[in-house]
Amino acid sequence: MRPELKNFKGFTLKNLPEYEGFAQGHRACQGCGTVLPLRLALKALGPNTIAVTSTGCMEIVSSPFPYTSWNVPWIHVAFENSATVASGIEAAIKALKRKGKLKSKEKINVVVFAGDGATFDIGLQWLSGALERGHDFVYICLDNEAYMNTGVQRSGATPFGAHTTTSPAGKIIKGQTTWKKNLMGIVIAHNIPYAATANPAFPIDLMNKVKKAALVNGPAFIHVYATCPTGWGTKSEDSLLTAKLAVETRVFPLYEVIDGKYIINRKVDKPKPVEEYLKIQRRFRHLTPEQIAYIQERVNQEYEKLLKLAESFGETQTEQKDE
Amino acid sequence: MTKKFAKEVSIAVAEAVAQCKVDVISAYPITPQTHIVEHLAELVNNGELDAEYIPVESEHAAMSACIGAAATGARTFTSTSAQGLLLMYETLFIASGMRLPIVMALVNRSVSAPISIWNDHSDVMSMRDAGWIHFFAENGQQAVDLIYHAYKVAEKTLLPVAVNIDGFILSHVVEPVTFLDQNLLDKYLPPLKIKYKLDPKNPITIGAIGVPEIYTEAKKAQDEALKASYKIILQAWKDFEKLTGRKYLPVETYQMEDAEVAIVIMGSLAENAMNAVDILRAKGKKVGVVRIRLWRPFPTKDFLKAIGKVKTLCVVDRAVSHGATGGPVGIEVRSALYQSNKRPRVLNLIAGLSGRDVTKEDFVEIFEKTFETLTKKPTTPYEIYGVKE
Amino acid sequence: MPKDQGLISWKELAPGMYILEPGNSKKFKTGDWRAFRPVLDKDKCIKCGMCYILCPDICYQQDQDGFFICNLFYCKGCGICAANCPKKAITMVLEEE
Numbered sequence: 001m002r003p004e005l006k007n008f009k010g011f012t013l014k015n016l017p018e019y020e021g022f023a024q025g026h027r028a029c030q031g032c033g034t035v036l037p038l039r040l041a042l043k044a045l046g047p048n049t050i051a052v053t054s055t056g057c058m059e060i061v062s063s064p065f066p067y068t069s070w071n072v073p074w075i076h077v078a079f080e081n082s083a084t085v086a087s088g089i090e091a092a093i094k095a096l097k098r099k100g101k102l103k104s105k106e107k108i109n110v111v112v113f114a115g116d117g118a119t120f121d122i123g124l125q126w127l128s129g130a131l132e133r134g135h136d137f138v139y140i141c142l143d144n145e146a147y148m149n150t151g152v153q154r155s156g157a158t159p160f161g162a163h164t165t166t167s168p169a170g171k172i173i174k175g176q177t178t179w180k181k182n183l184m185g186i187v188i189a190h191n192i193p194y195a196a197t198a199n200p201a202f203p204i205d206l207m208n209k210v211k212k213a214a215l216v217n218g219p220a221f222i223h224v225y226a227t228c229p230t231g232w233g234t235k236s237e238d239s240l241l242t243a244k245l246a247v248e249t250r251v252f253p254l255y256e257v258i259d260g261k262y263i264i265n266r267k268v269d270k271p272k273p274v275e276e277y278l279k280i281q282r283r284f285r286h287l288t289p290e291q292i293a294y295i296q297e298r299v300n301q302e303y304e305k306l307l308k309l310a311e312s313f314g315e316t317q318t319e320q321k322d323e
Numbered sequence: 324m325t326k327k328f329a330k331e332v333s334i335a336v337a338e339a340v341a342q343c344k345v346d347v348i349s350a351y352p353i354t355p356q357t358h359i360v361e362h363l364a365e366l367v368n369n370g371e372l373d374a375e376y377i378p379v380e381s382e383h384a385a386m387s388a389c390i391g392a393a394a395t396g397a398r399t400f401t402s403t404s405a406q407g408l409l410l411m412y413e414t415l416f417i418a419s420g421m422r423l424p425i426v427m428a429l430v431n432r433s434v435s436a437p438i439s440i441w442n443d444h445s446d447v448m449s450m451r452d453a454g455w456i457h458f459f460a461e462n463g464q465q466a467v468d469l470i471y472h473a474y475k476v477a478e479k480t481l482l483p484v485a486v487n488i489d490g491f492i493l494s495h496v497v498e499p500v501t502f503l504d505q506n507l508l509d510k511y512l513p514p515l516k517i518k519y520k521l522d523p524k525n526p527i528t529i530g531a532i533g534v535p536e537i538y539t540e541a542k543k544a545q546d547e548a549l550k551a552s553y554k555i556i557l558q559a560w561k562d563f564e565k566l567t568g569r570k571y572l573p574v575e576t577y578q579m580e581d582a583e584v585a586i587v588i589m590g591s592l593a594e595n596a597m598n599a600v601d602i603l604r605a606k607g608k609k610v611g612v613v614r615i616r617l618w619r620p621f622p623t624k625d626f627l628k629a630i631g632k633v634k635t636l637c638v639v640d641r642a643v644s645h646g647a648t649g650g651p652v653g654i655e656v657r658s659a660l661y662q663s664n665k666r667p668r669v670l671n672l673i674a675g676l677s678g679r680d681v682t683k684e685d686f687v688e689i690f691e692k693t694f695e696t697l698t699k700k701p702t703t704p705y706e707i708y709g710v711k712e
Numbered sequence: 713m714p715k716d717q718g719l720i721s722w723k724e725l726a727p728g729m730y731i732l733e734p735g736n737s738k739k740f741k742t743g744d745w746r747a748f749r750p751v752l753d754k755d756k757c758i759k760c761g762m763c764y765i766l767c768p769d770i771c772y773q774q775d776q777d778g779f780f781i782c783n784l785f786y787c788k789g790c791g792i793c794a795a796n797c798p799k800k801a802i803t804m805v806l807e808e809e
Contacts, residue, residue, distance in 0.1 A: 013761055023735030024770045024786040025742055031790035036768040050521045052391070059530075065537045065729065066719060067737040068528035073521040075394055076530035077417055081387035084379060088349060088391025088399075089521060091375035095346040095397055099373060101514065102396070108523060126387070129380035203765045229790075237791030237804070240766060422728035481727050519730050528731035540722035541729040548727070 031236025033227025054118035083130035116157035201243035233282020262314035333358030346397035349388035382407035419454030424477035441678025463498030573622035582611030599686030746789030756801035763793035
């Protein structure tokens with residue numbers, strides 16, 4: 001176990017910080033499952049934080065002048081380069097502290113919030129550079145599985161079969177033709193100290209992962225499954241039900257990779273069929289039985305791979321009762 | 324104190340940057356800028372410069388990291404050329420729009436295609452509307468001095484500054500250079516203190532959305548700041564002159580007092596043009612050179628004053644503005660003249676692309692060509708000089 | 713003619729159009745987006761705080777008695793609180809006007 005996490009004390013529903021790093025009055029859609037993990041992450045990080053956000057929904061809903069929803073210092077520069085902007089901030093903090101120009105005894109967290117387009121696609125090179133150089137920062141990918149801000153176009157994170165405006169369910173080609181890019185695999189290949197997946201339907205788990213990510217020295221990455229009722233065609237109140245089903249069907253397993261060691265946080269021994277997950281989302285309603293069968297098979301395979309990784313290089317945990 | 328060193332100009336520039344006590348350097352290698360960033364890396368790794376050096380994976384990232392660092396209150400530096408500048412293009416506008424005092428040594432090089440590593444001004448001209456302050460150096464001493472000035476000006480105006488240094492023909496030559504005494508420099512350039520920065524003690528929002536109800540006002544404010552930088556630049560140069568005796572002006576002249584014909588030029592080729600003036604003056608010809616030191620904000624008044632009573636001007640551009648009415652400097656000059664009652668004829672030549680030599684003999688020929696326009700109007704708005712037909 | 717449509721004068725903008733007041737979006741009402749409002753049955757409520765932690769719009773605050781109360785100035789009526797309440801103490805009721 002990393003020394004930074006040795007005495008780690010997690011959050012529980014009973015000892016949540018009152019602090020909010022994100023303010024009300026933001027313009028996210030009803031039932032947004034992307035702004036919720038953002039809010040939870042800032043709550044976990046606390047006020048001694050500088051945030052960078054890539055172009056995307058979260059940037060748009062939080063900063064139409066003259067309003068800002070950010071209670072922490074915040075910068076948005078462009079779509080692709082948030083990891084590098086964070087690199088610059090982290091380097092500046094280091095240099096200014098060393099030279100006595102910045103007096104802060106506490107660690108200042110540097111955190112990036114970026115969507116799947118900004119992370120999987122346009123910003124992958126910037127992310128890779130920042131991870132490889134070892135900057136001490138937290139990168140949180142809020143993955144709602146398409147370019148929602150521009151009107152639901154497909155990205156490298158869009159799941160197989162999903163209808164988007166650039167992978168429409170046509171008469172011949174029925175939705176996204178490719179499997180979701182294995183971003184965690186790419187990130188872990190950089191040998192960073194901490195990587196994890198998280199999901200807003202498991203808020204305490206998410207907050208604890210953000211806290212751990214901030215505590216470790218060096219780059220940390222959290223892949224957050226972020227629901228989007230508008231883009232996915234679910235009811236707003238089902239936003240977190242979808243998220244929960246993603247875990248219960250093994251579509252989006254929750255795990256951590258600490259120094260290369262895999263820890264499955266929620267082992268799903270009796271998974272629900274993926275169909276249950278797919279059928280409540282309009283983006284999947286055109287799927288043929290063959291497509292659903294393919295998804296089920298592939299989900300099983302991916303989960304087995306993860307299990308093997310955890311057996312070989314880590315541990316598995318059964319469901320915790322923290323929520 | 325005024326000891327002269329023989330230094331490769333790139334090395335001298337790097338040492339000037341180090342003297343300015345930068346906090347964060349972020350750079351990616353590209354010819355011909357490499358010697359500057361290599362030397363800075365050496366200084367950092369040898370413990371001679373206390374700075375964070377971010378060896379980024381692209382030029383876009385180089386500027387992105389500078390933006391992050393500058394927004395956090397650090398003194399930053401980067402350097403690039405040609406394709407590198409074009410790759411960071413998006414962020415150039417963001418750096419100025421966010422009013423970040425970043426300094427960049429722009430080692431001028433041709434833009435591809437065709438690919439070429441040699442010198443001209445096609446890279447810098449692509450960013451002339453990006454809201455940066457631009458200085459042009461003619462020699463090694465100016466390159467060093469302009470780095471000092473760049474930080475002084477950037478931090479007073481809250482605008483990014485590019486110091487343009489011609490690739491190879493200036494960056495790679497060994498020249499005698501005097502460095503400013505460190506104590507004097509520390510007084511000239513006090514530590515950076517920025518009022519608004521990314522600081523958890525005073526959380527601000529940088530990069531909010533400029534909705535239509537405010538974008539125009541934001542651009543107006545930025546434009547006024549760039550215009551207002553003119554006075555701050557003059558003051559920085561006056562202060563520097565007091566310290567060193569070295570005088571800098573937005574537009575500098577050579578033998579312009581009684582000149583009838585003049586060449587307008589930017590960058591290191593001005594030295595060849597001045598040699599040509601000496602040759603022609605010895606023959607009794609009234610010729611001179613107008614050298615633009617400050618390209619942005621364009622010093623219209625200084626320019627109009629500098630041209631005196633010339634009857635005809637030859638603007639020597641080092642870049643093509645495809646499909647335009649002239650080279651970039653030619654267009655600027657014509658526009659400036661239109662605001663004045665002075666209407667000398669303007670001949671606009673594009674010369675010295677991709678490092679092609681423009682020797683003093685060439686400049687003699689250019690002067691002779693310009694004399695012809697005294698009696699004969701140029702037939703085309705601009706022409707490419709020395710092209711093989 | 714687009715005359716003087718600006719929100720504020722350019723002279724009053726902070727450099728770089730920075731926003732100097734943190735979290736000032738709390739002045740912005742989002743409650744008028746709502747079609748349904750959450751209604752809490754205090755008899756069923758166990759004060760677990762699930763509604764508070766899962767609200768994307770940060771509407772819930774604890775009152776003196778420990779109940780989490782929804783601020784209707786912001787509540788967009790998404791229904792996440794009602795759907796995830798372990799005691800089904802929250803119901804969504806159509807706004808009538």
